[in-house]
Amino acid sequence: MASVQGDDDLVFHKICSLFEPLNQKGVRLTRETDFIADLEVDSVSVLDVVMDIEDNYDISIPVNTISEIRTIGDLVDAIHSIKKRQA
Amino acid sequence: MSLFEKFEKTAALYNQLSDAGMNPFTVVMETVLGPTRAVIRGKETVLAGTHNYLGQTFEPKAIAAAKEALDKEGTGTTGSRFANGTFSGHKRLEADLAAFLGMKHCVVFSTGFVANLGAIAGLIDPAEDVILIDADCHACIYDGCQLSGAETIRFRHNDPESLDKRLGRLDPKYKGKLVCIEGMYSMYGDTAPVKEFAEVAHRHGAYLLVDEAHSFGVYGAKGRGVSEADGVMDSIDFYTGTFSKALAAIGGFVASNHKELEYLRFSSRPYKFTASPSPATVASAGAALKVIKETPALKEKLWANTRRLHAALTQFGLRLAAPPAPVISVLIADRETAFAAWNFLLEHGVYVNMAIPPGTPGKDSLLRLAVSSAHTAEDLDRLVAAYGALAQAFPAARVAA
């Protein structure tokens, strides 16, 4: 996982590992990486990866929230806030 | 020009295909010759990419009923269902559909798309309700959720356990919970385990909406859809459908045993603020419904044609998306190859539908064949021959050896 930015956040690392298979251009994944602009994945692919994230953390992330998410950092923050609410 | 910038990437592909004369999304039926034939690019072509499952586009009784309505009631209603566009024909059709489905209530909308928008957005209050949808639901179900403004949660396609988990971890603050699935899914031609979904939804106190757009008239002993085939018509809270496929007209409906369905007539903006189906449309849909009731042979013919085509395509080694169903999709991983394969079929006198990601469930592009009961033995022979040649010419369309 050489492309992953140094970051001690486990959620960040988990998300990077789930998106790595879609990272066809091999861009360096950071909190600022934009799913559509940088990774060039379509919106449905993002939704499908989010399904894996939901099952991994046993949380539900509404489609409404996902449609506001642009970057890996946005997703990390959303997961932290949902985990807190559902705890 | 920032308004148009976002279209550039898609437009480049679209124009490139059009310039090469290969764009599946700009096909024009130049002359329609019958339920399964049209002239496309100057050539008589077998239609296997429309959704004329029961071949009713030229059903004489439907045409006669439409002509009579046209003569008696005119070309259009010039009004919405709510305000000034409800004729006795709309009420009659609602009663006929409800009786056919064995349900107490039915509301007719202007299209199936609008029916789903209207049902979901009309039933849901974003302040207190939540919606759970199958990941592969049609665009109009997604858009209905968005229009409602409510929190919407996806579960894995055709996976009742995935729904169970998501219902289980819902915040107890929600008052109403609506689960949306389809009967037969139009991309792969796979069907939902409706019975299991009904059990899970009701165990959690949720309501179940099933969109049987592609399965109405096609599945179940009486043609009531996958819900009937699964023996759970009585467990469906909201049944949505369209006139645009087995009924071969244009319009849509929602049926239910909940008397509160009638509230849609004032709560649903897609019911209130768009023109109602025209008299001829309503009359032909009603006549086509009667034909479905009286002529089970149509459905039997559809399934016989389906079995023959599915078996032939399987034998050619083509990579098919699902077991036999009136939609038979060949999966091709590479989009450019899929476009070429689609054009190959058209050159061989066969029109099918083409679908590409993200409009498809997975990463593959699809050649979607929709079977009709009206496909003649000669149509089927031409389809089989064209797909046989396709399998030879396109190894990418075959199952890996």
Ligand SMILES: Cc1ncc(COP(=O)(O)O)c(C=O)c1O
């Ligand atoms: C599942 C589903 N629901 C609704 C629709 C929309 O139906 P209509 O063509 O009547 O708008 C379609 C078809 O396109 C569909 O596939």
